[in-house]
Amino acid sequence: MEGIKVGIIEDEMIIAEDLRDILESNSFKVCGVAKNYDKAIELIDNTQPDIVLLDIKIKGEKDGIDLAHKIREDYNIPFVFISSHSDAQTVKRATEVHPYGYLVKPFEDRDVLVAIEVALSNFKSEQVKNEDEPMLLSDSLFVRTNNLTVKIPLIDIRYIKADGNYSQIQTKDKSYVLRSTLKEIEGKLDGNRFYRTHKSYIVNLEQLSAINSEYVVVNEERLPIGRDRLHHLMERINKL
Structure with missing residues (x-):
């Protein structure tokens, strides 16, 4: 997966930097970190990442699930939800937007790599299926x-x-x-x-x-x- 560009949407900078270290030590390219919805849109527009790691609970009126809806509507890229929240309402909202993977806090290095690998595979399968649809x-x-x-x-x-x-x-x-x-x-x-x-x-x-x-x-x-x-x-x- 060398050279794959990853955008990080996370408002806890310690976690964001931990993700950056994990990714860069495994040949990924981190194209930026954003803390809220608007900055995330700027990051995606300006850097065109191959995949986005997206915290569900980001600061601002719009959360990560709102951003996921926007990504689904306007950008053809996979995203992985990052969350420590597992209440029923959050899970329901997150499921409805059909993420390509989940990463649960706290996580290990291997968890991050597996989540990205699964998400990219799911995204590829979705693209092939869409091509085959009548x-x-x-x-x-x-x-x-x-x-x-x-x-x-x-x-x-x-x-x-x-x-x-x-x-x-x-x-x-x-x-x-x-x-x-x-x-x-x-x-x-x-x-x-x-x-x-x-x-x-x-x-x-x-x-x-x-x-x-x-x-x-x-x-x-x-x-x-x-x-x-x-x-x-x-x-x-x-x-x-």
Whole structure:
């Protein structure tokens, strides 16, 4: 991890300097220390760190969790929360912003290094996942497959099948396997056109050719329908 730039947001200078010593003795580059929200933003803007170590309880009206929200919104960098506070409310707020790691005071040198390693790994995994997520644009879905981003017209999609953490999009001519869950894909699709007939299937309503109490037919394929879904599906079709 030699050369990785780390920003430290900590208002207790003894702790901040301890972190600096640990990091610099392990080939990291400390690009600055900030004590509050505004100074932290200046530090990030001016030095562009690769990762930020962020104390939850910093001085000022806005705390470290407020800063984490700002980092999530405007900066594409990982952050690790530093805290000695474990009350339920603080934990809940901290969890909601999805930090890449935690460092609990008091800490040892190894704790700091492990927290950074885990955070950078989590960040990398998140970036890869975001690249693989399907993108909806007008009447088409763009999906990542075989190192290419492929355009699939929505009208060509017959159904989408769940396969664990993967999903399979079936069109007339081809199948596409995506590293996205069915729930993630469902959230991107037009609910007036696509319907989740079963926990493992989303169907294109325009491709339906028959329905009974146990299955729906899409291009002569029988796909299961959940018992609690049949009534809702019939209501949806009656409104089309």
